[in-house]
Amino acid sequence: MGFLNQNKYKLLIAVTIISIMFFLAKRLHVNDNFYNRMFEDRKNEHYSGIIEKKYIDNEEHNIPQLKLKDTILSMETEFWNKLSVGDSIVKIKGEDYISVFSNKKLKIVLDYSKYFNELSGKKINKPSIFYPNQQGLINDFDSIFTNDQKDELSQMLLDYNIKSKNKIIIASLDSIPTDINFQVYAEDLGRRWKIEQNNQGRTILIVFSKRNRKVALTKTNAVVNLSEDNIKSIVSKEILPDFKRDNYYLGIKKGILGIMNKWN
Numbered sequence: 632m633g634f635l636n637q638n639k640y641k642l643l644i645a646v647t648i649i650s651i652m653f654f655l656a657k658r659l660h661v662n663d664n665f666y667n668r669m670f671e672d673r674k675n676e677h678y679s680g681i682i683e684k685k686y687i688d689n690e691e692h693n694i695p696q697l698k699l700k701d702t703i704l705s706m707e708t709e710f711w712n713k714l715s716v717g718d719s720i721v722k723i724k725g726e727d728y729i730s731v732f733s734n735k736k737l738k739i740v741l742d743y744s745k746y747f748n749e750l751s752g753k754k755i756n757k758p759s760i761f762y763p764n765q766q767g768l769i770n771d772f773d774s775i776f777t778n779d780q781k782d783e784l785s786q787m788l789l790d791y792n793i794k795s796k797n798k799i800i801i802a803s804l805d806s807i808p809t810d811i812n813f814q815v816y817a818e819d820l821g822r823r824w825k826i827e828q829n830n831q832g833r834t835i836l837i838v839f840s841k842r843n844r845k846v847a848l849t850k851t852n853a854v855v856n857l858s859e860d861n862i863k864s865i866v867s868k869e870i871l872p873d874f875k876r877d878n879y880y881l882g883i884k885k886g887i888l889g890i891m892n893k894w895n
Contacts, residue, residue, distance in 0.1 A: 817847035
């Protein structure tokens with residue numbers, strides 16, 4: 632009797648093991664079918680590929696990028712570190728998500744419009760960055776200054792420009808994407824405003840953002856008698872102390888006066 636019970640017990644264990652193996656095999660089969668259906672059906676996919684390289688494009692504003700076989704994809708930084716070289720990426724036509732596979736297993740599903748930038752064949756597409764149009768010497772896009780403060784600063788800059796032929800331009804911004812280098816953005820803004828071509832090129836642009844808590848000074852090549860050390864000193868000693876106290880008007884005014892004193 633004990634022998635029979637022992638055999639029944641062994642049989643039960645064997646049946647249980649076979650059931651578990653069948654279940655796992657079925658799961659693996661489903662996973663493989665799901666992967667193959669998504670990755671190999673060339674009619675339905677928008678694009679697919681294996682990540683060959685992950686890198687930061689320093690020449691393009693420190694944008695994280697993924698290199699597939701025939702596509703370069705730039706994306707937000709939040710999930711970039713979770714993707715690995717060798718992972719497979721699939722984008723289905725008409726769907727607003729990207730599926731990422733690792734060893735044919737679904738690794739993560741990401742919102743395409745939220746975390747990635749639009750692809751166009753082999754083109755590298757940069758994130759959309761807003762560059763406002765210049766409005767004058769004072770470009771208060773973030774409404775930092777009162778009307779009286781803007782009038783006072785504008786008159787200071789205008790008088791200085793007439794007297795010295797040197798031009799100082801101020802721009803306050805609401806914010807820019809945090810993964811964009813603020814100094815690079817300021818230089819790009821200056822190029823878009825063509826500060827190198829105006830005023831015989833003798834122009835300094837001060838850009839700051841209250842929300843980003845950043846400030847950058849950029850100067851044209853014609854500004855030869857104001858060194859980078861002078862600029863760093865003006866930012867650290869004249870502008871930043873008042874910025875840290877949220878007194879942006881006073882910080883900018885002191886910065887302007889500091890530039891005027893050192894820029895002959």
